[in-house]
Amino acid sequence: MPEPDGFYAVSLKSEAEHNERISVPTVAYALCRDEVDEWTMEMVFRTERPQFGTLLEAYGFKVYSGLEVNEATVYDFSHDVEIVAKADLFGHKGVTQRCVLRFKEDLSHECELLALSLAKEHNPGLLVDLVADVASQTIVVAPQATDGAINTPARVVLTFKLSDGAVLKLANDLLESGITHIDLTQPRMLTVVAANGATRHYELRLQQSQTxxxxxxxxxxxxxxxxxxxxxxxxxxxxxxxxxxxxxxxxxxxxxxxxxxxxxxxxxxxxxxxxxxxxxxxxxxxxxxxKRPFAVRMRDVLYKAGYPVVPQYEYSNLAKDADTASIPNPYGQGCFTVKDAEGRGVTMPSELPVGVYTVDTVEGKHFATSCYTVSPQPARFEVVQADRWQVKISVRNADEALSGATVLLGMEKRLTDSEGNAVWYLPAGEKYLFGVRMPGHAPATVEVFTEQRNIAQTVTLQEGTIELKYTVASSAEGRILGPAFQRLAPNSEGEEVYVVPASGYKFAQWSDGKLDNPRRDGHLAQSVEFMAQFSREQVLLRYTAARGGTLKNGAVEQKVDYGADGPTVEAVPDSGYYFQGWSDGVATPVRTDRMVKRNVQAEAIFGKYYTIPATEDFELGVLGNGWYSESKGRSNNPWGVTAQKQSELDPLDGHYAYCNSDAMGRNGRTESYLYTPCYRLGNAWSGDLIVSFDYGSQNVNARTDQFWVELSVDTGAWVKIGEVEHNTRGTLLLTVAGSELEGKHTVQFRWGYKAMWAYAVGIDNVVVAKKSNEKLSLQYVADPEGSCTFDRLRDDGTLDVPNITAIPIEWKCLVTMRGMV
The missing domain is CATH 2.60.40.1080 (Immunoglobulin-like)
Structure with missing residues (x-):
């Protein structure tokens, strides 16, 4: 029923499984405005539901048709059904409306796609008619290779069969079987519309094969x-x-x-x-x-005499020049032999004399890398005279050349070859001292002055008949550095040796009473042995006590052997004091230094007990009144007192305690603690304890930088009670529950700061006091008396209470300080 016709709130419900509702939601105002009092509704019902129970709902009305209508009312639609509704609406009395309902049979609701195909006569390129499977609402037309292919997917003609009375639409366009062209270059939604308007949707998709x-x-x-x-x-x-x-x-x-x-x-x-x-x-x-084949040969370049000849190579058929970095040294692969002009083989890299050298390949010797097969090629190179000249030392005894003799020049040694020669290449115009050693022979030295020419020098060694030995009593005490066994010729000079004591020992003397270290012996008439003798090192232990305590057995100053244990020492505080620690960092009052390897000088430090309440504002400019600091990190970075800005941390109130990790540098790794004095709790403590302080924190990394507060009761373990937020300033109030302090005697606080490399932290105006619930009043007094009065104002500045003398406030007293009450 159209809205302007003015019927209000009519709905009809069937008694079938699925309710059908016809609603005409028009306001009652329309009834009164247009004074519509009669109308006829033609009802269309599905043929498969011939019997209906209906209910006419008119909200705010009483509905009559001879009898009052309710949910049990059954209507006979074999003829027109007349319903009269009466009501009083919005000031209008006796409003009456008549409704006539007339039954009409519905058209077919069938909307099935019964068959679908693509006929080859309508779709060029197909070799056969393609019949689609319509069992599902998603239809895929997929011609196989043997079916041909649709040449014009944008103009496809469908052949189809539908339910009686139904039509097929693409969007709003009506399709005719075997006639209408549709575009299947993308999936399409087809709609079958039944005679009565019911619909059913099908997705049609074309999928042609490809190769x-x-x-x-x-x-x-x-x-x-x-x-x-x-x-x-x-x-x-x-x-x-x-x-x-x-x-x-x-x-x-x-x-x-x-x-x-x-x-x-x-x-x-x-x-x-x-x-x-x-x-x-x-x-x-x-x-x-x-793999790629390539050839390699040594480059024909000039090398300098006296310098190691390191082969240079040239490659052909490389894919990339950068690949040379991954190619192993061909000479090291055994692919080449190098010979001088006389056909004698030489090794490389080495210092070679002036001359022309040939490089031959080793027959059948090739090598490969992960990407190449390598073929060596013959070559030549030349060594020319430069700024170094050959010095050849030939070593022999009375009968023959000595192979394997050691020739020393400074810290460098070389062995003589099969002909007894050792060769150096040295700058001209210098004087060199060569030492020659050979087992079974007396050592010898030879001095050579180089010129701009090659020099050959022969050294004849005398056979050694005298044995010279240097020994130690125990290898745990020390060792001999140098030739501990020497064979000397009569009246010849031996080599120098040096005694190296082991850790914890020192050299005392030789077995013959000499104290020489290093030592050299010579001109001996017979074989001899000298033994190095050692004594134990000793360390000094010194323990003292600072003011406020003593050592149980008095001050100690004692020497002990290196690696031995020291005596047991105990620090005892005087009355009113407590033990803080030793000056070298030992924390326990009783100490025994074990396996001591260095001097120890330690002083027992004591602190004075303080009472609660207590305050500290650091205005003395130093850590006083029992406050102290301890640094444990990589850098020695204890807390201090300042009134100046520290790195990125602005000053607090006047002087304040601070720790600056930025000053220690990138690898400073600060770990530092600031301690309060140790406070006595007195007898039978009860109630909560508070600690309040102003703080500033300027850090970099919240994961590695830490700033926190800890508590120790009766000098026990330190327990964290609070943490300071990074990069903030403010006041922090921490409470220690009275239950944790009952029956205890002392309490102490400390602030910990740990940072890899940050900026700085600081604290000020520290208060340690017993928590109190007493309330205070602020008094206002004029000086001189009567010179003014005081008015209390509201937040907006207007007068609240005139001429006040005192205001009660909700503050809690922490401590009385600086003469203020």
């Missing part, structure tokens, strides 16, 4: 080959993607095949489908990459 063509001409490549076109495509024209089982061997990018390291890989060409095209069957190709 991949790949004519990869070459399946084997050489490392370093340039990229080649991949020569693959999909019949649909859609782009391909490629995968490689070993992408380091070969891969496809940008339409080209890129060659990598030697190996074998399988490439796959993929087209996953898109739009009207179904996924294509993947095509695979196997690609092999082989």
């Amino acid at each position: 991949i063509g790949w004519t990869l001409g070459i399946a084997s490549y050489e490392y370093g080959s340039v990229p080649v076109p991949v020569e693959a495509s999909a019949s649909s024209g859609l782009p391909l993607t490629f995968t490689s089982t070993h992408p380091e061997v070969a891969t496809v990018a940008g339409g080209r095949l890129h060659i990598g390291c030697p190996g074998t890989t399988t490439l796959a060409a993929l087209q996953p489908g898109e739009g009207i095209w179904a996924e294509a069957k993947p095509i695979t190709r196997q690609v092999t990459v082989t």
